[in-house]
Amino acid sequence: MKKFGLIGHPVGHSMSAVMHAEAFRILDLPHKYELIDVRQEELGEFMKSAGDYSGLNVTIPHKVSVIGYLDELSREAELVGAVNTVKIESRKKGYNTDGIGCVRALEEMDVDAKGMKVLVLGAGGAARAILFQLALEGAKLTIANRTRDKGVELASSVKDKTGINVDAMALDEKSLKAAILEADILINATSVGMHPKGEETPVRKSLLNKDLVVMDLVYNPLETRLLKDAREVGCSTIDGVGMLVHQGAESLRILLGVEPPVAAMRKAVVSKLSD
Template sequence: MITSKTRLVGLLGHPVQHSQSPIMHNAAFAEKQLNFAYAAFDVEPDRLADAIAGIRALGLRGVNVTIPHKVAIMPLLDEIDPLAKRIGAVNTVVNDNGRLIGYNTDGMGYVRSLVEETKLDVQKQVVTLLGAGGAARAVAFTLAEQGVKEIRIINRSRDRAALLAEHLGEIVPTSVVEPGDASSAIADATLLINTTSIGMFPHVDEIPVPVEWLHPGLIVSDLIYNPLETKLLKQARLIGAKPHSGVGMFVNQGALAFELWTGEPAPSETMRNIVLQQLQKTN
């Protein structure tokens, strides 16, 4: 029951109606018996500053931030966590007594999920990354700081890939892969990560790279979580590669946000189960 003592948190994005975040977080608050409530707010880009003023005026404890606001929100905040600053995007805001602090839990949520589910040694990985957008930046910077051997970037826009490679290159050897070299950049990689939307519902028959480029020595990771098994992951599984879906990243980035807001350990298993239940209804 929402009372005058309930602490409010939420999601800022556009659109947000299909988000699994409200049901996931509200289940977590109930599990921990915390007097918090989570709601999704559809905020058009030209109203973002108003929404941030609303967080301050209404005393929300914090928000998650999704497309298209992850970059635009940064100058509206009082402080940016160093990792979020390096990534260049914020996905979680904490209201600390009126001071709004921006974090990025995407990258750590991803790495936590990857290690838990595949048992890999991060520092032994040669990574080939598909995409160079916001999700790619979060994943790549976190993997770089965790000490992977090398990162290779395949992206339609070479300029965006080159900019990301330049920044990552200060931490770990990084290169931009030309279209003609894409196959060989996967052939001797140990970890292939799709950060693009190719294969996302409803375009479930699409795949970001040809099946013949995959090999059994790969861990194939797809940030997409709807469908639960993308065509890329299905083909990886069929050839003997190890698949890793985006559900774990979604749950873990939410769990890290939960911990920032509440100061309590997140009930990650409850969060995962409720998301899987919802996704299985639509898959």
């Protein structure tokens, strides 16, 4: 039996435990998965004794600060500057599977990001993780963020580290209208539309067109206002559980070297969300 866990603060509402417990059950593995509430000031002490665990998932507020306690980083974690998975053997290695989770969710809908024009709304932690991965996949990227300077900074960080050019613009109606006409894929990586403000959307319905693939990283509600509008317009839509489950699945591949039961993990998350 191996022990795994999620560290964060708070960790009560996390979907990680549900997903991993279901994966262990389906794969008939005896492992345990714990939710470990670790405050910022407790992180150093916790990481010193983390050898009891074979692996950890990491969430807010530790995704960046945990790096100070690791021996090694994967290329993705190094690029993004944040970690969501730690493999613990004689050394501790940090990974970031959020970006690949997004790419796998696109692939599941037969969407290959290579050469696609992708408009990403937002410049926070989630946007950062997916932008680096989409750049590595060969997508043509534009960031639209409410605070334009943050978007510009993120675009130049991606350019500096990957050599791939990323455009940045404000998240206003006029810029959005022009950018959406150009885009193949629209990804909402802002928190707009998240429960309890489920009636909000970052993009007015009249700006959408049926040729777009629309993905929302917000997964509560499962069908956001943006996704509902997009479905009604005739777009292909991908909900936030896609990325959530695929980042967890990738983390299991890293920690255990197993092929995760993605469909069952998704079912467990969707059922938990509708509790």
